[in-house]
Amino acid sequence: MILEPLPPRILSVRRIPNADPALLLAYGADPARHRSLGLVTVDQDDPTYVALDEATKHANVDVVFAKSFYAGASHGSGPLSGEILGVLAGSDPDEIDAGLKALVRCLEADACFYSADEAQKTAVFPHVISSLGHYLSALAGLAPGDSMAYLVAPPMEATIGIDMALKAADVRAAKIFPPPTETNFAAAWLTGSLESCEAAAVAFCEAVVRVAANPKGEIWGG
Amino acid sequence: MSRTRHLVAELRERLGGAAPVPPPAPLPRIPEPPVRVFPKRAEGSRYARETAAHTTALLGIGHVGTRYATDVVLQFQAELAVAHEAVHTDLPDDWAAKNGLVGLRSRVKDHREFLLRPDLGRRLDDMSLARLKMEAKHGVDVQSILADGLSAVACMQSGLALLASFTAACQARGLSVGTPVVARYARVWLEDEIGAAVGAKVSAILLGERPGLGTGDGLSAYLVYDPKVGRTDGDRNMMSNIHARGTTPEVAGDRLAVLARAMVDQKRSGVDLDLSKLTAELGDAASRAHRAPQVRVRLVEVEK
Structure with a gap:
């Protein structure tokens, strides 16, 4: 059957409530405004970009880092690597949680590839x-x-x-x-x-x- | 559901993805006609020919190969069409007024509901009941009701003739007849409520009967003594096939008046009514002798 949704799989979701400033800088966050990070890996990159953007509409967070991995999910470096790592940065863990919730909801119900x-x-x-x-x-x-x-x-x-x-x-x-x-x-x-x-x-x-x-x-x- | 998923699902429907249709198989080669011509054969059985003379049923119609002959099929379809047409005809709103009769209607709102809800066709709506009580004569011997029933065609064609002959025959037998009414969307049992409302001894409903093959114009008449809501079919006497090729309205009116007179005399109707002394007056309706079958109307012409 054509045009069936191919639902993205969220491989990992983690939160760093109080990230080290060096790490914040390395991932493009601003230590003056950001303290907490939310990280997610998914086996589909483009739905994740859309979901990260969706998160910025529901919580006071910034997408500081989001990059696709070479050659896609079939060639990941590990079982949790998937196709993309996305990083949300915010002033506190609650904002991160709200952002991640919106992101997960978007991946589960909205953005996905189709056959x-x-x-x-x-x-x-x-x-x-x-x-x-x-x-x-x-x-x-x-x-x-x-x-x-x-x-x-x-x-x-x-x-x-x-x-x-x-x-x-x-x-x-x-x-x-x-x-x-x-x-x-x-x-x-x-x-x-x-x-x-x-x-x-x-x-x-x-x-x-x-x-x-x-x-x-x-x-x-x- | 997300908007994008909805759009993609719509596109899938449009592309036939939900149920992909396999390409049609190539048609088998059709041989050049004529492959074999079947002559029409008359029915060979003497028994079938004999039987066919006694009925309008489709007996002894012969065959062409393994099929019916074309004229038989066409005749059948035409007769069915006549029946369909009769069922789906509506009695016009102003028909009663045009013919100088009191127009009543049952609780049915439209023709479809009439076909689906026999219970509503058996009761008068409130306005009609009020009108009936106001305008109709009370305490009469016979209240006659003309109604559309399942064939408004029959009601409009020979209904008035039957009503006139029935009324005249009743009066000739010394029965007082009530104000004639016309009921729309009526079932047989509507006569109970109408008769009770005017306090008639006998209620008689003359209505279009369920059309059969080729007979869309048949009327039936149902008579009941001491009408009241709750009477059953066991309380009624009826006569069917009142049309030009069956019992004509003139003859039927006379026979119905005989029945009405008997009901008033014996104060009962239905299975309790004793008809044994009325055989002379009821004519061949009471006899068990052979009767010629009804004439089948040819709706299809056959080239000889």
Whole structure:
């Protein structure tokens, strides 16, 4: 069955209530404002970026560090490594807890990859963020509260899909990530009205499914 | 549910992902017609031919190969259509007024409810009950009620003729007849409440009967002595198949008046009513001799 959710697995969630200033500095936090850290590893990176951003909307926390690991979750350095380490920083452990709760909720109920083919070998992430938090908005050069379509797929599928998405709706590209990224996917952040972002995400997703089903197109297909 | 999950689920439906349809299997090659022509064969059995002469049932209709002949199938479908049409016809709101009768209605609100809720069709709605008590004559011998029943077509076609002949025949037998009323969305048992409301000795409802194949225009009449809510079918005498090809309204009106007279005389109706002395007046309805079957109306023309 196509377009089944592939739920992300949270591999570890930990909290450092009173982190050492050297560690805070190394992970990009500001010891003057931040004291506590919340850490999470997940086997899907892009849903985690979305969930980290979601956390900034529910608690007074900053995403100080979030990086994908090379070649993805199948090649992790350990059983808890997954595909990404995300770090929230806040003034006290309560803020961290509130942020982590929002993050977990988002990963469990909202952001996830979907299978784009019957064999479930192709993964697609056609996510719509109706209202950006201050983490992703800063990365994308947009304002908090803007809508954004967060689109990810393997290189070929994504390239065709991004083109379709840009043509299907009144959206513009905030950022396009050509392959290879750390996980060897390709991605794009498109922005516009919420309806346009939704239309773009659906068009992207459909294009990915069609490319996966017919990789060589009409000319060489058969 | 999250918005994105909802969008993706919708897309999956649109792409047929929830239940992917396998590509259709190629059609088998259809041989060039005619493969084999089956001549229509008349029914060979003498017994079937003989039986068919005594009934309108589909007996002795022959066959073509393993199937019915086309004209038989078409005739069947046409007769079924006549029945459907009759069931689904509504008695117009102003029909009673146009024909100078008092219009009543049961507690049913619309035609669909009428078909689904026989219980509501057996009771008058409050406005009709008030109107009946105000406008109708009280304390009469016979209260006749014309009603749509399951075939408004029959009610509109021969209902008035039956009502007229029944009324005349009653009066000729010295029975006083009440104000004729028309009831809409009516079931048989509605006569109990109407008859009780006007204090009639006999309540008679003349209504369209459940259509059968090809007969959408049949009326039935149900008579009950001392009508009151709670009477059962064992308390009633009835007559069915009142239409041009069955018992004609003129003949039926006469026979019903005989029944009404007997009820008033014997002060009872239904299974208790003694009809043994009325065979002369009821004519062949009381006899057990052979009767010619009803004529089947040909709705399909056959090219000879």
